[in-house]
Amino acid sequence: MPDFTLRDATPADTDAVLALVHDLAVYERAPNAVDMTAPMLHAALFGDKPLAHAIVAEDEELLGFALYFTSFSTWTGKAGIYLEDLFVKPEARGRGIGKALLQSLAAEAIRRDCARLEWQVLDWNEPAIAFYKSLGAEPLDEWTRYRVKGEALKALAKQETKHG
Template identity: 65%
Template structure:
């Protein structure tokens, strides 16, 4: 499934890998769209750095690379979500210039609730 999403006929996402004699981390991202700006944005879905590579600038390099792609692609913004309990990640992102969007809350429908909303399951 991931192979199709990245390399299929209609890729849904892109990924970059940090390497130094082997993989150190990766960032998986895709484009979204802002009706407020009238432009697409770049959304970081996953950022992972191997435990042994943490603190060596790998995460920063990946974020800088994606920021460069967002600028090159004329994106209105570069954004991502972080769990509110992940204080280390939040501090890292703030140090990189990220600003929390506290006025927004993520809404999600998945599983049976998604199928129900789509009319593919009977209501409860």
């Protein structure tokens, strides 16, 4: 019997989830990378048009979270779930929390008739890679992720060709 519970995040969890996001950034060697504020997270999860959802694990406090959003595949014609962040406090690891969060997301994907559940992991994070492989996840080694942000994003937007 697990010694923690899972539930959907509520507005009251905003500050604690944001603290876990900061802990994740430290773990991922990017301690100053988080620009998100509590009001931004609250709006993203609980605003008029939520952009994402979160599941939290708790006992007397939040122990971990999974933040996800809906994706879409033109190849399958179905939605998917994209796991943006999964984090369990170091002192709470080994209790099955990460697996329970992923199982919950997999069940949600099945309920929604999604084609897939996917995420990415840093290539140096061997413990996470081994954990994900143990659950049947397969790496997509042939795909390379690209990102445009900041000034490059603004410059690209200036190149917009009007349509319509």
